[in-house]
Amino acid sequence: MKLIENWFSERYSDNLQLSFRVKDQLLSLKTDFQRIDVFDTYDFGKLLSIDGTVQLTEKDEFVYHEMISRVPYNMMKRKPETVLIIGGGDGGAAGEFIKLGVKKIVNVEIDGQVVEVSRKFFPELYSSFSNPSVELLIDDGIKFMKKNKGTFDLIVVDSTDPVGPAEGLFNIDFYKDAKGALKDDGLIVTQSGSPFYQPKGLSLAASGMKSVFKNIKVYTAFIPTYPSGFWSFTMGSDAEIKPYFHNVSPGKYFNKGILDGASLLPEFVKELI
């Protein structure tokens, strides 16, 4: 009788952690940018962790990926035709824009090893990169934006949290570069952390975007394997940001009601913005 249990724990603070029982650790890798681990969990299928924080699991990745793509897609007056994804090396966000019929998706991931890990362990997500609409570049997103002015309708910042390699993706200079790479009526969206455990992350993203764009809008989604289960996304644009309902066919999480309601925020979240 085997009495040893294997658990992977993400520490949300010194005083709180969520633990997944795992069948096995499938990979542990130190890249030039970060540490990557893959676990085979009992309840959530395969789990990708970067620097000890859960990035995605097979069971609930649909929430994050649907919400970082379909909400901004439907909040722009003109259907976005050119999308830049910064980060997103797993392929999940690109996959959603393929489903939405976007024909030009440029995915700039700084760490080629993330793509390699996705190829091996998350082939369904990785398969996005073989779609003819998707161009994958292993490059620094900030440098890429500086070289590609006025090019994109929509920029999606699908990054890790504002510590480590993604640090430069949460400040005013970054948003200025993003504005430069966007067309005049373009929109940027970024994941902006847990309003409950990381209120400063959301405040930072919101205030940074406010100083660069005429309009911002925050929305939230329920993601069980992220800290507190509650996650925020922040959008900025010089055009009006509101539901235009280009394509609200239901996913597993997203639907028309979610588009209507995702920006209706709890009072303590409104106070952070």
Next chain:
Amino acid sequence: MKLIENWFSERYSDNLQLSFRVKDQLLSLKTDFQRIDVFDTYDFGKLLSIDGTVQLTEKDEFVYHEMISRVPYNMMKRKPETVLIIGGGDGGAAGEFIKLGVKKIVNVEIDGQVVEVSRKFFPELYSSFSNPSVELLIDDGIKFMKKNKGTFDLIVVDSTDPVGPAEGLFNIDFYKDAKGALKDDGLIVTQSGSPFYQPKGLSLAASGMKSVFKNIKVYTAFIPTYPSGFWSFTMGSDAEIKPYFHNVSPGKYFNKGILDGASLLPEFVKELI
């Protein structure tokens, strides 16, 4: 240097747990109905656990208590004047109805020890019971409803999950008794668990209410210390259930937008109902 750390863990399944680092365990008690524990945690203040599951913490109880009270209060055409709370022995739900100005609140808790624990450890919540609008009875809620026909505008089922003493609060017979104790246009609301980890709890509540009431409506809230951080509530009534905006002054979580949006459900939740 003290190297031993004290943690309280709630197991969501055999394979997943959330752990709170605790300064101390303040109480452990076996009553006629259940096991009650109180911990002094680092991040969430005092935490009340029943049968190993988190019932409330000082830091986030506001979400559950605002949402189980202010949403149904505002979803009835006629402002509710008589409210029956079944469970709720901590006093938190009663406190919200006091704030809403309800003059007749009957709180029927089956386990007097829960009230006693609240008096000692959660005095701010317990203080509801000294308000002249509140009548506290230590009694079986089902028996109480059978004896009080056609009496209440609103019944709030603020119970533990459908295992243990609350088992009888999640079936058709219970909803029939509740309908009997309600006035013709009355409404019942119950917490109905995590749609992600306990989908059967929500399906059960929804189908049970559907077979007894003309209308049902499910809404959700983000509660960080409950399993998956995402919680459902289910309402049933023969009258129409929709926002009437009697009192939408903001709490810490609730506000007018939340009332508008709380019933806009993710696709996988809609499929459970």
